[in-house]
Amino acid sequence: MTDGPWRRTAAGAGLVDDGGQVSSTIFAEMSALAVRTGAVNLGQGFPDEDGPAEVLAEAVAAIERGENQYPPGPGTLDLRHAISEHQARFYGLSPDPQGEVLVTAGATEALAATLLALVERGDEVLTFEPFYDAYGGLIALAGGRHRTVKLRAPDFQPDPEELRSAVSDRTRIILVNTPHNPTGTVLDRATLELVVELAERHDALIVTDEVYEHLTFDVPHVPIATLPGAAERTITISSGGKTFSTTGWKIGWLTAPRELVTAISTVKQFLTYVNGSPFQPATAVGLRLPDPSFRAIADGLRSKRDLLGAGLSAAGFSTFRPAGTYFIVADAAGLGWDDAAAFCRALPELAGVVAVPLSAFCTDRHDPEYASLVRFAFCKRTEVLERAVDGLGRLRS
Numbered sequence: 001m002t003d004g005p006w007r008r009t010a011a012g013a014g015l016v017d018d019g020g021q022v023s024s025t026i027f028a029e030m031s032a033l034a035v036r037t038g039a040v041n042l043g044q045g046f047p048d049e050d051g052p053a054e055v056l057a058e059a060v061a062a063i064e065r066g067e068n069q070y071p072p073g074p075g076t077l078d079l080r081h082a083i084s085e086h087q088a089r090f091y092g093l094s095p096d097p098q099g100e101v102l103v104t105a106g107a108t109e110a111l112a113a114t115l116l117a118l119v120e121r122g123d124e125v126l127t128f129e130p131f132y133d134a135y136g137g138l139i140a141l142a143g144g145r146h147r148t149v150k151l152r153a154p155d156f157q158p159d160p161e162e163l164r165s166a167v168s169d170r171t172r173i174i175l176v177n178t179p180h181n182p183t184g185t186v187l188d189r190a191t192l193e194l195v196v197e198l199a200e201r202h203d204a205l206i207v208t209d210e211v212y213e214h215l216t217f218d219v220p221h222v223p224i225a226t227l228p229g230a231a232e233r234t235i236t237i238s239s240g241g242k243t244f245s246t247t248g249w250k251i252g253w254l255t256a257p258r259e260l261v262t263a264i265s266t267v268k269q270f271l272t273y274v275n276g277s278p279f280q281p282a283t284a285v286g287l288r289l290p291d292p293s294f295r296a297i298a299d300g301l302r303s304k305r306d307l308l309g310a311g312l313s314a315a316g317f318s319t320f321r322p323a324g325t326y327f328i329v330a331d332a333a334g335l336g337w338d339d340a341a342a343f344c345r346a347l348p349e350l351a352g353v354v355a356v357p358l359s360a361f362c363t364d365r366h367d368p369e370y371a372s373l374v375r376f377a378f379c380k381r382t383e384v385l386e387r388a389v390d391g392l393g394r395l396r397s
Ligand SMILES: Cc1ncc(COP(=O)(O)O)c(C=O)c1O
Pocket: 045, 105, 106, 107, 108, 109, 132, 177, 180, 181, 209, 211, 238, 239, 240, 241, 247, 250, 251, 252
């Protein structure tokens, strides 16, 4: 168990890392590198194709209907209904659209408002590691202490004993992310059950980030809120960006027991207040798409995973087959690179591809556990992935 990467500055004016450096991300550096070199950007996880046409058409129609002013604070009632219907259809959950559903500016604002509302200074917040980079910053902004339990290759499931010993009465929130960015793992049922057991024993809340809920390939997605005893202490967070390839719309939501939604809403009203009027009805259309449309989204990505996975293997990487998300982790050690950050800086030159080191998602940027591991995104058009695979093939020669 380790402390997280970010601290608030003494003046509380921003975030600094252990070296006192002001927070910046490797994603910005790598995306700039992609632009400068013309390399294929498999660093940042955004799709380069539009999602379902019905969803896009509804946004246009909503703008034309004049839905361009502030929507209601908790989100449009119709979207809240669509979120509740979606939870019922796929998972048998039935949050009340009036009070148990809150629409947010992406999953990120749902996470921010939740942590700011529920974490007291010094409370511990436990996440798995590596973790989506916003977690560290948001926990620090909320004044919490970030604790982590490692997910290790090859399966990236936590060690149950490490998890048990990381949770105590000081733990306010266990923050789970499944399917998991950056590893692509889908946490197994036993892990989710253990999280619920520990949360109950230590009276902790569970926050679950399920933005990749529809992007699973070999296993079903199990929301932790469906497990016995979980719903009353769980805040479930998701968003439309990944499912409908609309990451720029930033329409997210959370579902939780009423009193938690009320507490979180009071913070949310002072963050963005509201966002994305025309994108809310469009996301409602997405959430009401028939089952085959959701299956098609995952199937399309599965073939991209297989294409890039095969290319990485052929280029000499060991790869870890992801069961979800649109990320694949590859080990560059077999190619003679022990330092993934150095490797990623060289990769545009060597192969015309941009990727990010897994250490970017870790507390200790030099953790030997992840030193040679690299994350590639495969949410790109087939011809783009083929170009990347061609370039990666040059690494062997
Ligand atoms: C695990 C995870 N949570 C949240 C987000 C952000 O979601 P949104 O764009 O809806 O704020 C991302 C985006 O990459 C993510 O990977």
